[in-house]
Amino acid sequence: MATSPGGLKRFYAVFLVLALAGLGALGYLLAKPATVSIPVNVTIQPSDTAGFHGYVKGDSAAPVEITEFADYQCPFCQTFDMLQMPAIDERLIKSGRLRWRYRDFPLQQHPFARLAAHSAACADEQGRYWEQHQRIYEGQADWAAARDASGMFRDYAKAIALDLGRYDACMSSGKFAGRIQASQEEGARLGVTSTPTLLVGGRLYTGHFDSDAIIHFVDSLAPRAAK
């Protein structure tokens, strides 16, 4: 089909306008502050779980270990972490009687749970896991109500003096999505259905825990475990 030179000129004009519009749209996306999300149901690679079995605090020789499956956006987990953990930390973990293992168990109904877990994992990469963990739980009421929580997590990272360049790259890459998914799947295999759930000696405990009950519990287990 023949087209006049005028038609060709019109084509080039329209093409140029579309090309500029496309470049403008990409430029806008680049200029916009980046938001981050962490994918679910990722394919778990062996490297995601190799040598990693949760975030641990406490003496490796402690006679009792408690594994907590928790979700950063779960209000009960937040209450437990804020109100009960300080006493557990002080009386059991620091005294070497208890080792605490934190596993991510992001629940589907919590849109920022994986993002929070990933933010903490990125802090762990820089050796500051528990500080970021603490900040995330402390700020739960703020970021859980936000339209996009990633900026607040970044603020926490800044507050604990993380290298923000490394943190941003880590968050954008979603490199720990597989690890979080693996942790969630492992919890599900063990029978975890809600958070927080504690795993002690192969048994799962759910419900509302208080530090006194856990201290008594460890008191009852420690002599047996220490033998």
Add this chain to the structure above:
Amino acid sequence: MNLRMGAAFLSLLGLFVSAYLYLYKIGRIGTLACGTGACETVQASVWSRFAGVEVALIGVVGYSALVLASLGSLQPSLLARRWPVTLLAGLAGVGVAFTAYLTYLELFVIHAICRWCVTSATIVVAVFVVALLELRGLSRRR
């Protein structure tokens, strides 16, 4: 010639789609506008790289080649020639084959569909069909 123009527009659209995906992949765009799809699952999978290269970057290079080939085929001195359109059809054919492989991975290996990948697949198939129609038109005019 209108078909070649159509191929140029489609290729430009494909170039922007793949550039968008690539910018996401290298962390320059925080989230993908994916709606209910599973774009991030696909993009985070090991299959988002091919022979060590980001698939989205392969898309950028491929669509750039299609844009150049389609614009080149519109040069007045080449309008009556068959080879520029054959080149366009050949490039688009490679794109269709690669897209078929990626679609297979999405459906049967990753078990997730990225709507931007579907968009790109539709575009590259459309460019291929347009190039074939143009080739058929050239044959008839001879």
